[in-house]
Amino acid sequence: MSIYSEIMKNLNNYYYYLFFSIFITTLHANAQSAPITIDGIFNDWTSNLTTFTDTNESKDGIDLLEFQVTNDAEYLYIRVKANKEFDLTGDDPILHNFFLYLDTDNNANTGFKVRDDYGAELSIEFANRILYNNFSGTPNPQVKFADIDFFSAPTVTSNEFEIAIGRDAIPDGINPLFPNSSIKILLRNRENFDWLPNLNTVFTYTFDDTPVPSYTPIDFDKTNTSFIRVMAYNTLQNSLLDSNKLLSYERIFKAVQPDIIGLVESANTTTTYIKSLFDNWLPLGNSNGWYVAKHGGEVTVSKWPISQTWNNLTRQFPVLIDLPESYGTDLLYTNAHLNCCGADAARQDQVDQYAAFILDAKSPGGTVTLPQNTPIIYSGDLNLVGLSQQLNTLITGDIQNTNTYGNGGPLDWDNSNMKEENALQSDIRMNYTWRSNGSAFPPGKLDFIIFSDYTLTSEKSFIIQTEVMSNSRLNLYNLHPFDTATASDHFPVIADFSIDNTLSSSEETILTSFAYPNPVSDIINLTFGKFNTYSIIIYNHIGLQVLSTSIKEINHKIDISHLASGVYYLKIQDKESKTKILKIIKK
DSSP states (O other), X not given: OOHHHHXXXXXXXXXXXXXXXXXXXXXXXXXXXXXXXXXXXXXXXXXTSEEEEOOSOOOSSOOEXXXXXXXXXXXXXXXXXXXXXXXXXXXXXXXXXXXXXXXXXXXXXXXXXXXXXXXXXXXXXXXXXEEEEOXXXXXXXXXXXXXXXXXXXXXXXXXEEEEEEEXXXXXXXXXXXXXXXXXXXXXXXXXXXXXXXXXXXXXXEEOOOOOOOOOOOOOOSOSSTTSEEEEEEEOGGGGGGOTTTHHHHHHHHHHHOOSEEEEESOTTOOHXXXXXXXXXXXXXXXXXXOXXXXXXXXXXXXXXXXXXXXXXXXXXXXXXXXXXXXXXXXEEEEEEEOOOTTOHHHHHHHHHHHHHHHHHHHSXXXXXXXXXXOOEEEEEEOOOOSOTHHHHHHHHOOOSOHHHHOOOOOOSTTSSOXXXXXXXXXXXXXXXXXXXXXXXXXXXXOEEEEEOTTTEEEEEEEEOOGGGXXXXXXXXXXXXXXXXXXXOSBOXXXXXXXXXXXXXXXXXXXXXXXXXXXXXSSEEEEEEEEEEEEEEEEEETTSOEEXXXXXXXXXXXXXXXTXXXXXXXXXXXXXXXXXXXXXXXXX
């Protein structure tokens, strides 16, 4: 659009507005308080809450369709819905110029003159993350998200978002943001001149201070000692090497008592150093102590042996964990730290890699083959702050670069989607895992746990932020008020899992052993039902033993090039004396 056309379009809107300004409709909303959770899941936004729906109109680009409003004692909550996905706090690659205006004193003659019917004390320009505090004479007109106690979800692109703004906020340190019980709300996409509500309509909301049910804090303790506790934690910029932070880290790890930990941003540490920390903080009382494996900045710590690792994925580190016999299976755990910030293309390439890795691992004869129904967990700081497709790929296996990574497909064993665990903060109704009050970005969910829910059940999950915990809760877990802020700008994410033993019991794992190719010319590839000790015996067609070996691994190759062509029988026996016999044809 030319500059002249843009000017004329603005003038036409302006004159239209002036002509009809005397016909202003004021909508007074009947408020209803509600316990909203800021987690990017909208089922708590029920139809009985105050809703404003836009008139039927056609707009290019992002068309704002409706918003809902409610509150509790602490926050004003706003849910916004549009016709298509966009990034709330950025305009790349989906162009928008979304503004939220709050006339918080309900007086059109004060604040920033948005329209004759709105004088905004607070203006938020989301695409550029600029907030204006428009109180008359305020010394600090531009403020940060932290100054208004702002939270939103989801962090990735979506066609709807939920927002919380603190009712007790004092952005400039002088003027309370909400001096009155009634406010006026106005939304606008300046990219296409979309108003919500439209010109000549005013939306007024009055707070409802009817108490809502309080949030029940999440207990840190396992409800069953057999559950597997996984912890994902970004230890900011090698901060485990900072002696001033170690006491905070120690208290956090002792409070959590994890079984498997995925650490990221720990490139400068060594496996020996990390092992010494955990052996000191959480002694296991056995001869080996903790097991540690490292891939760049991704460090995986496990109380059980790490029997196999794969180092060929970018910023993602799959390992096979040799769980105790009682679990009847091993566990594939991937610790990830995807590229940050605006690197949508790089993140998509990385998750495409991972989806291809899992699809290969599920299929016999690939680079890696997992026993049927091996539990799968993927966690870490995924930096999902752009297109939602990256999260979609991790859940559905929808590979975008099929030329490089092949066709996608369902990643779970029953050919369904993986599940993303919606962990919440242990002490507040929020799911953000990163917060930096000095940043231009609001708190967001960057750290995830995704798993195969065909074989695993999430029994409990939570995020720890000591700064929002009460003194009684801190004392209960021997934590200090600023432990998480001292340690990192990310918060630890924890989930407890149980395993469906009917799918992966010890009795069944020997039956999932197989050999390929068959018929075979020279090399038999063996994949076993789980990591174990196996005796392998090959008999010829008349029952004479022609080869015998003993191994302890999950994948093995046997050279039979010296054997004559014919039919052979391969006997596999594990240390529990469970046996399987396979028929092999030697070409």
